[in-house]
Amino acid sequence: MAHREFIYIGKPLPKLDEKEHAAFFLNLQKGILLSLKQRNLLTPAQYQECLAELGKRESKNQIRNTIKQKHSL
Numbered sequence: 001m002a003h004r005e006f007i008y009i010g011k012p013l014p015k016l017d018e019k020e021h022a023a024f025f026l027n028l029q030k031g032i033l034l035s036l037k038q039r040n041l042l043t044p045a046q047y048q049e050c051l052a053e054l055g056k057r058e059s060k061n062q063i064r065n066t067i068k069q070k071h072s073l
Helices: 022-038 044-072
Strands: none
């Protein structure tokens, strides 16, 4: 993962809704896990287990959203 630096320019920041910005939050969580692994605060096995758990949550959220969309039609 490439290191990025962001500079705040004084404009109001948008509110990030977990449902609307799910991909952003998923990548943020993966980045945090990778950082912990690189600093040897997580073992490779712990890292893989956490990634698997994130994948399970993402699958559940996708299924839940699909069901909601079908019911709203």
